[in-house]
Each structure stands twice: as C-alpha cells, then as structure tokens.
Amino acid sequence: MVIINIFLARQAIYDRSQNIIAYEMLFRNSDINQFDLISNEYNEDDATLKLISNCSTIGFRELTSDKKAFINFTEGILLNDIPTILPKDVVVIEILENVNPIPEVIESMKQLKQKGYVLALDDVVYSTRYKEFGDLIDIYKIDFIDTNKLQRKLLLDKIRKVNPKAKFLAEKIEDEETYKEAAKNLFTYFQGYYFSRPVMISGKDIPIREACCFNVMLELMKDEFDIDVVEKMIELDVAMSYKLMKFLNSAKFSFRQRISSLRQAIVILGKNELRKWISVIAVSNIISDNNEEFISQTLIRARFCELIAQNIEEEKNKAFIVGLFSSIDTYLDMDMRDVLRDLPLDVDIKDALTGEKNTLNDILVLVKAYENMDFEEVGRLLEELKLDSIILPELFIDSIEWSNKIV
Structure with missing residues (x-):
C-alpha cells in the first residue's frame, strides 16, 4: 500500500492579552512552507478541499489543541454547502x-449563521x-x-x-509599531510575523482508489440510493473506511454509543453529508497508486473474520x-x-485490534495463524471458539473468491 505524506501549516491568532486563541x-502541497497559487497544480477550490481533508486526517484536536481553526472558503465551496460537514x-x-x-x-452565509457558525x-x-x-x-x-x-x-x-x-x-502585523496602532484602535485579535x-505540520495518509470513490458518488447521486450498495463499496476500501471513521470522530458528531458497523456510520452521517464528504476526499485523493495485492489480502482477511464470526x-x-x-x-x-484513539469504534473492536483478549481478537488471531500456517495455534483457537476445523478451509476459499470478484 502506498503511503503519502500530507502537509499543512498553521499560524497562531492572538487576543489582546497575547494568548493564542485560534x-x-x-x-x-510539499514540505516547503509556502503556497504559490499561480504556479501550483491546485486551484483555490482544490486547495480548500485538500486542506479540509488533511485537517480531518491529522485531526482538528491535534492541530489546534481544542482552539478554533480558521479555514479559507472560496465562493464555489460555499455554494456547494461544504462548510457544514x-x-x-x-x-x-x-x-x-x-x-x-x-x-x-448571501443565502449560504445566512444558513451558516443560523446553524451557529462564526464567519x-x-x-x-x-x-x-x-x-x-x-x-x-x-x-473582519x-x-x-x-x-x-x-x-x-x-x-x-x-x-x-x-x-x-x-x-x-489585525493581520500581517510585522512590527511593534503596527501592533500598538492595532491595539489602540481596539482590535480584538492579532496575527502576523511580529x-x-x-x-x-505533516502527517501520513492512505490514498483512496479513485474508482471506488467515483462509484460511491454515482450511487449517492440517485434520489433513492441503496444503502447496501454504498456500505459494500465503502467497506471494500480500507482507506475510505478509515477516513470515514476518523471524520465521524469530529466534534460535529456526538454519539451515545460507539460505532460497530459501517452501515451505522453511514446512517449517522446521512446522505447529504456523506455526499459532501465524498466530494472532499475525491479531490484530495487525485494521486492514486495503490497496491492491489495488499488490498486483496486485507479484504480476504476481513471476509474471513466475518465468516468465522457468522459461524x-x-x-x-x-x-x-x-x-x-x-x-x-x-x-x-x-x-x-x-490510530484507534481517533476512531469512534466499539470498545470490543478496539480491544481486539490492540491485542486484548476477547472473542473478536481470538477470531483475528485465528485468521493470522491460518495465513501463516501455524496449525498448532489454529487447533488451539478452533477448540477455544468451538469451531469445526472441517469448515475452515472452505471459509478461507470463499473469502479468496469473494475478494477476487471485488478486486
């Protein structure tokens, strides 16, 4: 799987007591701390969408330490109602x-104000x-x-x-003289090289397969989209599944219970918000160079775990x-x-993934042992899970055939 580096920068905004408030x-788009719009491959709309995606991937809490984040929005992004995600x-x-x-x-701005956004x-x-x-x-x-x-x-x-x-x-304050002028004129906030x-700030990201993203978008464009189809499409791309869970951990959403399935995540987000989110990640994942073999192995493992659990x-x-x-x-x-700290998953899922002893972890360990042909460990876990050893090869073959059809 190809891992890509993502970049952004943040500049502090101060209050009159010179405390950072945002x-x-x-x-x-690189490790160079500047963005030249004229020579860059990204236009303003693309840059905004990529920035939103990068902020979500790294995590707003990590980026701002629970302070406000100012993000530039173009006319096109405003009219597409992207800010509300x-x-x-x-x-x-x-x-x-x-x-x-x-x-x-103006109408878009009114709607944002009514929903409680600061402009x-x-x-x-x-x-x-x-x-x-x-x-x-x-x-201002x-x-x-x-x-x-x-x-x-x-x-x-x-x-x-x-x-x-x-x-x-007061922005672009570069010396003490202009700072004093701004303070005298009762400016509330200050920003600049002074x-x-x-x-x-940099982070790691997993590129989403463009075909998968495109197919999800097509399905969501329908008046009555099929939630089963959307669920299946998203679950077949580990990058998209991960990004969806990470996005749902945003402060915009509050959960009375943790997420236990992709369907639950899709329902919580809703069609309109899901469509907007997909449009953001579609632009932000223009570069796609995934290792299909790695993807296939991941899907085989996920399906194998699912079939064992079912049995x-x-x-x-x-x-x-x-x-x-x-x-x-x-x-x-x-x-x-x-990784899991920023994903709103059920505790037993997190426990299983971090090696804590539970049934889900036993299933995962069994699958890994079978992949590695560690048949002593396989035998021990089959007995613990009360699973008939005869059906295990059949379930594994079913998982391979299912993955091959998908990939």
Whole structure:
C-alpha cells in the first residue's frame, strides 16, 4: 500500500492579552512552507478541499489543541454547502476577499449563521465590498500591509456603522509599531510575523482508489440510493473506511454509543453529508497508486473474520471491521493504539485490534495463524471458539473468491 505524506501549516491568532486563541490553517502541497497559487497544480477550490481533508486526517484536536481553526472558503465551496460537514464549535468560516456577495452566497452565509457558525472576512482592504455582506460577518481581518493608516481608520469607522457588533483581527502585523496602532484602535485579535510565522505540520495518509470513490458518488447521486450498495463499496476500501471513521470522530458528531458497523456510520452521517464528504476526499485523493495485492489480502482477511464470526454466532459486522483495520497501523506507520484513539469504534473492536483478549481478537488471531500456517495455534483457537476445523478451509476459499470478484 502506498503511503503519502500530507502537509499543512498553521499560524497562531492572538487576543489582546497575547494568548493564542485560534490558528489559521494554511494549505501546503510539499514540505516547503509556502503556497504559490499561480504556479501550483491546485486551484483555490482544490486547495480548500485538500486542506479540509488533511485537517480531518491529522485531526482538528491535534492541530489546534481544542482552539478554533480558521479555514479559507472560496465562493464555489460555499455554494456547494461544504462548510457544514465541519464542526461549528471548532471551525471559523473565513470568506476569501474575492468572494462575490451575490444572492446565492448571501443565502449560504445566512444558513451558516443560523446553524451557529462564526464567519470571518479575509484580507479586508479599503476597496473590499464588505457593505454587501451586512451584519453577517463576525470578524473582519484587516490587512496591515495592503492598507495605510488613514485607510484603516476609515475602514474601522465605516464597518462599525454597518455592523456595530463587529470584531476586528489585525493581520500581517510585522512590527511593534503596527501592533500598538492595532491595539489602540481596539482590535480584538492579532496575527502576523511580529507574533509568529506559520508552522509546518505533516502527517501520513492512505490514498483512496479513485474508482471506488467515483462509484460511491454515482450511487449517492440517485434520489433513492441503496444503502447496501454504498456500505459494500465503502467497506471494500480500507482507506475510505478509515477516513470515514476518523471524520465521524469530529466534534460535529456526538454519539451515545460507539460505532460497530459501517452501515451505522453511514446512517449517522446521512446522505447529504456523506455526499459532501465524498466530494472532499475525491479531490484530495487525485494521486492514486495503490497496491492491489495488499488490498486483496486485507479484504480476504476481513471476509474471513466475518465468516468465522457468522459461524460462531458472533457479530459479523464487528469482525469484518476488525479484519479490515487489522493492518491499518502498518499502512500509517503508527502504533495501533494511536490510530484507534481517533476512531469512534466499539470498545470490543478496539480491544481486539490492540491485542486484548476477547472473542473478536481470538477470531483475528485465528485468521493470522491460518495465513501463516501455524496449525498448532489454529487447533488451539478452533477448540477455544468451538469451531469445526472441517469448515475452515472452505471459509478461507470463499473469502479468496469473494475478494477476487471485488478486486
């Protein structure tokens, strides 16, 4: 399985006491701490979607230490209602300065406000069309490089008349003089090289097979999609299954019980949110170079676990997930406990994957022993699970045939 490196940067945002209260998340496509939109292969829409995907993969909690995350949104992403897949108590929707205040955009912003999202307007300069946004903006980011002192004074006066409750963020503060000016003019937040530069963050990701992503999207486009079909498609791609579980661990969702099947995860997310999530990961996984043999072996193991569970009246959905995720630590080059910490799975699934003694773990150990032809261990576990040894080869062959049909 090919593992890819993912990158982003974050720049701290400070309050008047110079405490960090948020981070702006910045797209990066390499380990170089800059993004040149003109020469880069990504346009603004793609960069936003890739950034959202990377943030979800690494985890918002790890990125922000439970502080707010400012993320730039383009006009196209706003109109496709993508922001609502992100947690409102974590993300600040930062409207780019080139977004046109057309009726559709204004309506989208109203909907976001009604749902409790905080909206910021990026790179406000004297020519910015801020008036047409009315009082929908919560935070105005005033650019201290592209404005002079007089322009900033006029901007503050005009915006405060349009939106008396507005808060202001002084961005691109690069020296003590401009910081003092911003503080004197009652700016609430501050950002710039005077305080800190963007810090690079990297992580590991598993590319999703484009064909799988495309087929799921096609099914979801139907007015009445078949949940069985969607479930089967997602469970056949360990990367997609993992990303879905990781995404559901976002603060946007609260669970009274942990997830025990992919179907449960799909139902919790819902058709519209699932469609938006798929569109995000489709763009963010343009590069696809998966090892089909590795995928095939993973599917054989998941199916084998499922069939054994079915024959001993154990929950087969849980057993399938155990088999599917049994090598996820290898994929990501991480400790299994660190991987599972951010997945909202049932405790018994996590226990099985980390080697704790339970029936699901016994099934996984049996499957691994059979793969390695450790027949002494196989015999011991067959006896413990009260499973007839005669059917084991048949179940394994069934698993291979099932995987071959899929792959």
